[in-house]
Amino acid sequence: MRNHTYGYIYAILAAFFFALIAIIGKGLVSGGTHPLQVTFYQYVFTILILGIWLSARKSSALRCNAKQLRSFALLGVIGGAGTNLLFYSALQYLDAGISSMLLFVHPVYITIFFAVTRIRTMKPLNYFSVLLAVSGAAIVLDIFSGALRLSPIGISLGILSGVSYAFYNIFADLKLKSEDPNIINFYACISAMIFTLVLLLFSGIGFTVDYKDLPSIFVLAGFSGILPVYFIFKALQYIGSEKVSVIASVELPMTLIMAFTFLGERMRPIQLFGVLLIIISTILLHYHEKEKNIEQ
Secondary structure (H helix, E strand, O other): OOHHHHHHHHHHHHHHHHHHHHHHHHHHHHOOOOHHHHHHHHHHHHHHHHHHHHHHHOOOOOOOOHHHHHHHHHHHHHHHHHHHHHHHHHOOOOOHHHHHHHHHOHHHHHHHHHHHHOOOOOOHHHHHHHHHHHHHHHHHOOHHHOOOOOOHHHHHHHHHHHHHHHHHHHHHHHHOOOOOHHHHHHHHHHHHHHHHHHHHHHHOOOOOOOHHHHHHHHHHHHHHHOHHHHHHHHHHHHHHHHHHHHHHHHHHHHHHHHHHHHHOOOOOHHHHHHHHHHHHHHHHHHHHHHHHHHHO
């Protein structure tokens, strides 16, 4: 098997595991586990797995200074815990497919940020992609019918999860590009765990969950914080970022297929057309990013 074939396999596996997050998360919150509990225990398991792995790899692998720690904490609380908590909360009100779609449009928020701040130059293709994604989201949410059939609270939470994930990507790109991704992930997860721990203590929700849910949360920790990241880095080694980013676009259709298969969720043909517009928009944005990197 050729090396580039391994790269495609790794990229598809990463998209597959990311897609599973919505399915497992939906099952947990539908079964009565609070989104805050899911988020907290997910980080507990992620920290245990990452800590053991990093310590075994190198004794000094976990060292960082105070400035780095502050940056990691900001990323973990706003970008990490914020995204997960808002996404799992959206799953209480919306189908897994709809919630994933709202999270999937985060490249739009990234484009808007750079357009407003002028940190990077935006081209007409960027604005066209944003318009395409917004139109696709509006079609999926059935806004043009004049009657909002989905939960406004769920939609708001889903949009905010996308904004939070956009912050995660922007902050990591602008402030942490030179840092070890594994160290970033480890300390960001610790900060997110402490943040959700405080919320659980003062919210009255408590820490008690059905012990039968713990294996699912453990699997969720691996799928969201460890395996996909590992597969993405392996894919990057073989086929490069431009191909990986395009293949990552299959995450949303994978989520929809699994939601249909395991959760019985359905979309009308017009909504699937909206999803297609969002996927095309994401591919166009990634294509522009590839061109920009070539120019640099």
